[in-house]
Amino acid sequence: MTGPGAGSGQSVAAEIEALYRSHSRRVLATLIRLLGDFDRAEEGLHDAFVAAAAQWPKQGVPANPFAWLVSAGRFKAIDRLRQKARFDASVTELTMRLEADADEAEMVLDEKTIEDDQLRLIFICCHPVLPADAQVALTLREVCGLTTEDIAHAFFTAAPTIAQRIVRAKTKIRDAKIPYEAPARNELAQRLDYVLSVIYLVFNEGYSAASGASLTRPDLSAEAIRLGRLLVALLPDPEATGLLALMLLHESRRAARATADGEVILLEDQDRALWERDRIAEGQALVRRVLAGREIGFYAIQAAIAAEHAGAPDMAATNWVRIVELYDLLMHADPSPVVALNRAAAIAERDGPGAGLALVDAILARGELGDYHPAHAARAELCRRLGRLDEAASAYDRALSLAKQEPARHFLEKRRRELGLGG
């Protein structure tokens, strides 16, 4: 204890408030391990902060607030179980077991254990036994500390729907007896994929939001970047690093990628002075770190492509040779038709629109992207550059017949009009 005179009641209250923001998720992660249950841990977390608010103004803030909160939360939880045991004999055994654990030698709470607990929490929230939307909701609530109402608002969903998702997810974790462990080495890569895709999904949800309604949304992209940083700090994996770099590089272009009223601005037309240099520098440094290593994957390659764009003064001065090389690499990591389409667009920049169009037509001929409007929009753009305006118009019409979202439709209609052919 720092003893009396540590500060006025008001400043202690402010300190507790700040501690809640900075530490509550970490205290929760450790309590889940110690108490073996999400709800019991949340109850303990809450009780610990209530106890802190009652005791710290009088006794001063303890020297190690984290350990104090964990210990208070755990003993309060045991107290509650003891009370419950009066009514329900089945909890007696559990109470005794938790008490015995607590009586054991001093709890080990070094930095490593605390970090491991956080990692366990992330992996359990993104466990493949849970549906994807539940993984997202649980991660945002338990790891990021967003309220259910915030999450519902961000995903344009009703709060009870999100609440049910979270309750079901916790029940599933309990019923399936999913251990509170980070995955073993042999399944780490596969389990990490789930974590990375949850983070990327959260990022894209914030990034692809049209303006207007999105202004009142909590900043999901910032939350995803925060999660990405936490993950890289806990687990310096090349793909986690690649994802963080990719998100930073995308985020750096946020201000330049749409007009005030939400119209899409293509990379080639963006005002590069609006790109955020700090984020670009951080993203590029992360890309260099990954490229220096032996492993490079899906996210890191995309980040490397984004880093090339971020470093180029304009479209013409972009290193398209390097970008095509990276797309070739990406085709190995993820041989999907969408990657092939993006590679075709890069080849059009390197070798001219004719070479790009031949590839786009070959992709469309394979049929997988027949209903994907960006494929038809890409075809239209390349036909336009080749002066084949009638073909461009019909490709835009096809794209328009497939595009559902307003910003994309506006953009396509504008391009179609600029051909000057009439409808």
Next chain:
Amino acid sequence: MKYVCLVYLDEAIFETMSEAEGQRLINEALDSDDALQASGNFVYADALELPSAAVSVRVRNGELSATDGPFAETKEHLSGFIIIEARDLNEAIRLAGTIPMARYGTMEVRPVRELERKDVDD
């Protein structure tokens, strides 16, 4: 955020209980209120008399009418409520789950809507 936990019960379940069992349940419910108070989540709670003691009031066209009831054709009816303070809906659900009556009936958890007074131009 404040949430109201509305307790819907079929009070016939109490008829099957001995007097001592019934009193134990009441004590447990009061202990639960105390526990919510201690954790800073309690705002207010009360049990309600049976719907047969209720009167429905309406004013239509300036006329007040009062009728007995409501006598809805349901076995479960509103028999009490607990107002709690919780960080979010999931915390409210967790807290509602600790209330003993949740084991006997249905607990409807509803966020409280804060009304705000604003000047209105006529």
